[in-house]
Amino acid sequence: MTALVSPLTMPDSSDRWTWPIDPGRYDTAAAVRPAEKQAIAELGLVNLRRMARHDPDAPGWRVVRRLLRPLDNVAAALHEPATSHRRRGRLDAAAVVLLRCAETGRSYWAWSGEEWAGLLGQDLQSFRASVPIWAEEAVRPQLAAHAFLLGGFADFYKLGSFGRLALAWRVFGRERVDGEIRRIRAVLAGWGYKLGREDDQLLPMVVCQVLLLNRSPHLEDLTTALFERIRAERLLPAARGNTLHALQRAVAELGFCDPPQRMTGRHSARASGGSPVWAEWVERWYTTSTLTPRVRGSLRATLFKAGRWIEAEHPEVADPADWTRKTCATWVAAVDRMKVGDYLQRTASLKERLGKPMEAPSKAGHLTAVRTFFRDLQEWEWIPRRFDPQRALGTPRSITALLGPDPRVIADDIWAKLMWAGLNLQEDDLPQTKAGNFYPLELVRAVTLTWLFSGQRSDEIARLRTGCIRWEHDGAVIAGDSQQVLARDAVCLLDVPTHKTGTAFTKPVDPILGQALDAWQAVRPTQPKFTDRRTGELVDPLFAFRARKVSSAYINNTVIPMLCRKAGVPTADVRGDITSHRARSTIASQLYNAKEPMTLFELQAWLGHRSPQSTQFYAKISPTTLTRAYDDAGYFSRNVRTIEVLVDRDAVASGAATAGEPWQHYDLGHGYCTYTFFEQCQHRMACARCDFYTPKDSSKAQLLEAKGNLQRMRASIPLTEDEQAAIDDGQTALDRLLVRLADTPTPAGPTPRQLDLPANTTLLPIVDVRQGKAPQA
Known part of the structure; x- marks a missing residue:
């Protein structure tokens, strides 16, 4: 075994592997000549399997030398011990190839990938059915090496569970292949990947298959185009997609290719927009709009849905330039009456919601998407201005009356149980996969307590950066590397990045949150920098592991179900599902209803709202506080x-x-x-x-x-x-x-x-000044 290679150490140029077979040095005629076919038949099976003992000057062997010489060169180029068993496998492989050439009348130079795959078979059973009965199991790996070096065969996905690692060792050399795998392991291990451990067997298989597909054992020869082709042509099983993603990230870290593209949606590339004319306009708008990628993608999906409605109901207005106020009114009416699942390509995920009336926010979103689309097309002067999108595609009052912020507070008893579950989180509580815990306990606990104590949106939690926790005592900053014990009255400050409604700001949080974040940051593996999707900066996200950022959906999909399971509470209450954003309203309401409550402006600064009006939606007066105030009012x-x-x-x-x-x-x-x-x-x-x-x-x-x-x-x-x-x-x-x-x-x-009045007093009549007369008795 060679010494461990540093991830950034370039291999010696003298150790570079070169293709051992140059077709230009051989006679590569496609047809097998009659004399060659006759010589193969005359030599017979016994002589063909004893090629090592043949007389090269004998007439029969001299005739087939054109076909035999490349086979000998392939056998000499393979990297494997020269044992009698290996030698027998090579001779039998060459004999199988010559017999197949005589049978088909075509030399192996002209064989297609399908022909090589048919000879090798999808498994051992099909291999034995395609070769002579005397060919042993060890012949198949030898034939695969001949197929790779002579025919450029790389469709290994057609061979089933074939030993790619052994083939790569045989073709490229074991030390060379293992050295490249160690370079990848070193990078992934530094990021926290389990693939970086020596006992992992999945990474070598994927690395070897990628090297074989690239026809080179050197990582520096891997290109971005190769990884894209592997994904586009599905040359690897879908189950190994995550490993391929990790491999490309490691190769990109070494500086040999670009990092993998961030997936914007599982089905976005296959979505269609009904009429081709409408879809073409939508794609043109999508590539020009300056909205954030997430918003732009959401609007694009809605516009495709509108395109399918146009194709089904009004094909005459597939071109946006043909839309009129009448068309807009028809679309608004259609949206108002639309049901869940209408004009969608896939409805399997809707389940019991299918066919129900669409909710007001969804209707407003459909109208907003088309309104934005036409507004941009008109402002960019791509189509003539035939109507005002703000008026013609405005949201009706019947829909706007149902819109508005509706933060849903979680009941105090349920919230207390969720907080207990978060504070007592253990290794056994983490969701398990076949490979164990995907994230370490320290990271999961840090994410969980951030959700329970920070009152921030899930996007802001996912975008927190390393060093976001600062400690102060008596107004003096406590250094992050200080060894002193934190005072009990030390203030923990959380730096929140630029967010939905404003710029970055700092807020005080409970010290228990700061301790959890510091504990994770102490064991966090070094990660590559990521581009902040909101600011475009290269940053070090706090919640990153295995060269991936923790998704903003991780709280909804994993943390909340985990806490509900541990606390023994349902994942939904009378106000709907327990989601990440409900914690923000719950925390704000508790701070507003505390014994010494925060004022509205203090709560606004703590939540990071731009205006007090937004804070009012979150600062819900609790029933207990309202009852006490009602009783006090008497x-x-x-x-x-x-x-x-x-x-x-x-x-x-x-x-x-x-x-x-x-x-x-x-x-x-x-x-x-x-x-x-x-x-x-x-x-x-x-x-x-x-x-x-x-x-x-x-x-x-x-x-x-x-x-x-x-x-x-x-x-x-x-x-x-x-x-x-x-x-x-x-x-x-x-x-x-x-x-x-x-x-x-x-x-x-x-x-x-x-x-x-005294007894002798006389009362005068009261005069109505406005009428100028005394009222009647």
């Missing part, structure tokens, strides 16, 4: 007051009540009222000198209180705002109430104004 007690009623049972039993004697007394605090219809009296809380009112400091009231036969009860009396204020606010409010009721008759008859 709605019921403000309008209905419970007062004590004294019933004189002696007066009732003796019959005095029927004679007009008072038997029911309403306790007003400052006195008693004996008016039977007390709740209808307008003076009940501001009694004047009424015959039904008895002050508590009078002797009559003292005699009433001295009675032992009184039954005490409670009565609910509805109060006006002025009456309630008279009770709650004191003398000032009572005086205002008395002034307002000065001319209102008491139950006894006179008004308070008349009760307060």
Whole structure:
């Protein structure tokens, strides 16, 4: 075994492998001559299998020398031990080739890939059926080497589970092949790939097949075009696509090719837009638009759906230049009545949603896509302006009325269980694959706690960068490499990158989040830089592993189901599925409803919103806080007051009540009222000198209180705002109430104004100033 080769060490130029067979040195005539066919028949099977012992000057051997010489050169070029078993396999392979040439009448120089594949067979059973019965199993690898070096055969995917690694060793040399594999392993191991371990067997198989397809054992000969051709022609099984992706990333890191293209969608390349004319316009718009790739791709898919609607319903307007206001109105009406699955190419994933009415946000999105499309085409002067897209393709009020932000708060009990599950995450809780955990525990825990404590969008979490956590104590920054123990009151700051609504900003977070991020960053393997899809900068994303960024969908697809499973809660509640964005609203609402709550502007700065209006949608008042505020407002007690009623049972039993004697007394605090219809009296809380009112400091009231036969009860009396204020606010409010009721008759008859005047005073009539006359009696 050779010493470990550094990933960036270029091999010695003197060790470069060259193709051992030069067809220009041989007679490559396609047809087998009659004399050659006769000589092969005369030599017979016994002589052909003993070529090593033949006399080259014998007449029969001299005739077939044109065919025999390249076979001998191939056998000499192979890298394998010269054992008797290997030698027998080479001789038998050459004999099989010569016999097939005589049988077909065509030399191996003219054999196609299909002919070589038919000779080698898809498996051992089909191989034995295509060769003479005496050909052993060891002949097949030898024939594969002849097919590769003589015929350029590279369709190894047609051979089933064929030993590519052994073939590459035999053709290129074991030390050379293993050295190139070690270079790839060193790069992948540095990124955290399990493919970088020596016990992994998948990477050597893929590397060898790619080297064989490239007809060179050197990594520096691998090109971007080769990787694209392998994917386009599906020359590798689909199950090995991830390994091929990792291989190309490693080769790109070594500087020999471009990194693999980021996949924008599984089916985007095969999507069609109905009419070819419409699809051509859509593609032209797609390549010109400056929207972000994700938005541009989403609009493109919707425009293709519109194209299929046009092809089915209105083929006469396939060209956007032919659209009119009438066409726009027809499209708006069609969207308003559209159902889930209409005009789609694939509906298998819709399941139970298929055929249901489309929701308002989806309808608005369809209209926005076509509106943006026509607006751009008109502004770029590609089509004449025949209508205003903003008006003709505007979203109807019936749809806009159903739109708006709707952050859905997770119930406190469920959120507490999810937080417990995140804080107690263990190795056994991670989702398992055939190869084990895809991400290490430290990374999963860091992503989970970021979702539970940061209140950020999933895209912002996925785009966090290394070094995003900073610690401060007493206003002084604590260095990242400091060995000092963090103080208990140390402040943990999180640097959030440029996001949906604003530029980068810094926010305080719980120290437990900072500790989790620091723990992951301490074990994070070195990763290549990635282009930030929002800013276009080359950055080091914090959540990257195996040369891949953690997807923004990882929280929805993996973290939340994992936490729900551990916490024993369902993945959906009455408000829908538990998604990554619901945590943002939940955290904001808890901060807004805390015992010492954040103000709206403080919460706006913490969430990173551009305007307080956006924050208001997230700052939901919890039912507990709302209940406490409602109770404090005293709605019921403000309008209905419970007062004590004294019933004189002696007066009732003796019959005095029927004679007009008072038997029911309403306790007003400052006195008693004996008016039977007390709740209808307008003076009940501001009694004047009424015959039904008895002050508590009078002797009559003292005699009433001295009675032992009184039954005490409670009565609910509805109060006006002025009456309630008279009770709650004191003398000032009572005086205002008395002034307002000065001319209102008491139950006894006179008004308070008349009760307060001396006996010899004459009241003047009240003159209506506006009419200039006294009101009639």
